[in-house]
Amino acid sequence: MIKEYLDTLGRQAIDAKQLLQSLTTTQKNQALEQAAASLIDKQDRLLAANEKDYQKAKEAGMAEGLLDRLKLSADRIEAMAQGLRQIASLPDPIGEVMECFDRPNGLHIKKVRVPMGVVGIIYEARPNVTADAFGLCFKTGNAVILKGGRDAFYSNQAITEIIQEALEKEGISQHALQLIAHNDREVTTAFMQLKEYVDVLIPRGGAGLIRSVVENSTIPVIETGTGNCHIYVDEEADLEKAVPIILNAKTQRIGVCNACESLLVHRKIAQKILPALGRALQEKQVEIRGDQTVLDQIPGACPATEEDYGREYLDLILSVKTVDSLEEAIAHINHYNTGHSDAILTENKAHAEKFLREVDSACVYVNASTRFTDGFEFGFGAEIGISTQKLHARGPMGLRELTSYKYQIIGNGQIRQ
């Protein structure tokens, strides 16, 4: 039953993908504009659906912060529409000739950027991800099958229907965007096995969701999001830069994957930086968990356990450790990090280069906040997530990272000897 339902979605996505890859950039952009306009026009319907989700969640005792993330408003719908218009304004990566070469036998080989085909996205977060994920996949000529969070069920369904109506108006198959209309965990697991139809699966959400997808999916997965990000204050750091960078990376927004979770300080500079830094962090309500040197220098800090160094707090907590060398800092980071973003603060060029080379993360920084790991901050104009794996895409993923390529080979009768 579930399998039949998912097979139907799969077949419909395959049909849609054939059509999508032949759309011109203009056709795609027009449809995105139309979808944006429809979300605004039909916002009453969307707000009513959202209200249903909101009341249900409230009755179930959802926390205030999560309730706020779930809630839609005219402003938030406008932002969602604006996101689609922004995607329409970006260059279309599809069709780009990435390489072109001739072989001695006369074969002419072109490497051309093409859509992935069918993208699956499993997410827990806010309903705006529905519109956003559609926009990014549609612009790159991909059909998309979404599995949203149970709490935003009615909102996701309304957004999907409104966009599908906009697509139909433009003469485009509504199967370009499909939402799985079931909330059972069983369906989610079966979706992860829909390898016959889905080319890539991207989970967006907490560590638990991502682990479950990695363990159960037979579809190739792009892992996103978990960030145990480090900042290392080198013995030759400029303290005028260091304190603002650390404050920014830890406190500018705490629930995000590119926030700093762990600080390493060279022993030679510990006495100089820790007291002032500790005060500044504590003023921002940050709890500091450190080793003995840290406890000696920062009144009010509490002892860190081994476990602290491996944690992504997503909270006003920072682990702090003193190290004796750059090498120790790099080894610590490569042991505990999640391959997301790590920074060194130093004025020593050789130290910076060693750190850039040897720290094994998607984004390695010198003298800047880890908070810049973001598709918009990188100038990609969009973001589907931050990849923490090494296959396919690493770091912020924009439109280009939602594409594959094919080789087109033109001959005039060549056969292999």
Next chain:
Amino acid sequence: MIKEYLDTLGRQAIDAKQLLQSLTTTQKNQALEQAAASLIDKQDRLLAANEKDYQKAKEAGMAEGLLDRLKLSADRIEAMAQGLRQIASLPDPIGEVMECFDRPNGLHIKKVRVPMGVVGIIYEARPNVTADAFGLCFKTGNAVILKGGRDAFYSNQAITEIIQEALEKEGISQHALQLIAHNDREVTTAFMQLKEYVDVLIPRGGAGLIRSVVENSTIPVIETGTGNCHIYVDEEADLEKAVPIILNAKTQRIGVCNACESLLVHRKIAQKILPALGRALQEKQVEIRGDQTVLDQIPGACPATEEDYGREYLDLILSVKTVDSLEEAIAHINHYNTGHSDAILTENKAHAEKFLREVDSACVYVNASTRFTDGFEFGFGAEIGISTQKLHARGPMGLRELTSYKYQIIGNGQIRQ
């Protein structure tokens, strides 16, 4: 016990990968030359180990063709060494600056090509894969953990030891190359779960192995090799080119993934091409399985079942089907192919372009044999396999496809607003 053993290999690989990524190109090339020389110098040891495998396989009743693939000789060892020297002569992709851009806030962002880290390879085939896989991974700065086939166990172990000794001579950790010294299926499955240490897993072998890896691995996988390759003879094909191309694609080598397994012929040209083509194929002992039109035109052909169109024969068998249009050909191919290689034979440019655009395969050809889908034929100078998935790499995979990238971001105190 198994888990402990694999964890040890994993930790050793992680240590080795740190060292490997700091080797210069010259150091890597010297080590490859040294490994090549050692294989020649120590060939008696290797031949003795191979003899053990060979006798065991012979006693177990292994088929003649497989026995031949297993057997090493002075010539084959020379070819193995030559493969390593060839890899040494190729350009080093590591460290290449792929992109470089500045942001309005002054951040300077570089996208730099880096090793994957630790590559796992599971293979069934000939012992020369051991040297070959090592060479490709080593040149790209990756540590590699190999799980070879049970039949080549002693040969693989001898090759590994000889290369490890060569590495030690060059002052390089022998853990750059590790071979799993167990043959239980349980170990292979546990290896597929070694996500903590291994960055990418590449299966090389038959469809059964690949399916098992895709289903059981938690490590990101690159699927390789299954090829149900099609040739479509368009109504505007040049028959002088068509017959030699089809013969080549079907018969030049039959057990390979880029051989043609299925032929589609436009109805309007069927009478013109099928009789002569049928005779030419039958002269080469090819069994033809076709629809009614084919049976009418080719005496000796037998009826094709639905199942035939989905098969990768790897044998002297060809399925042949008549179609009424280019669209029908494309739809048939996109339904039955494995995303490997498909060709159109036509003199009509618009037909060729439609085929190139709409057939969803790694390699799409106009007027050439599908047998060219190969890293060497593409001029990559090496090949680890042919990817049939869309994530990361598609088509022939050379050195570059064994790499990832990282972003290096240089600031001077930037914080996010």
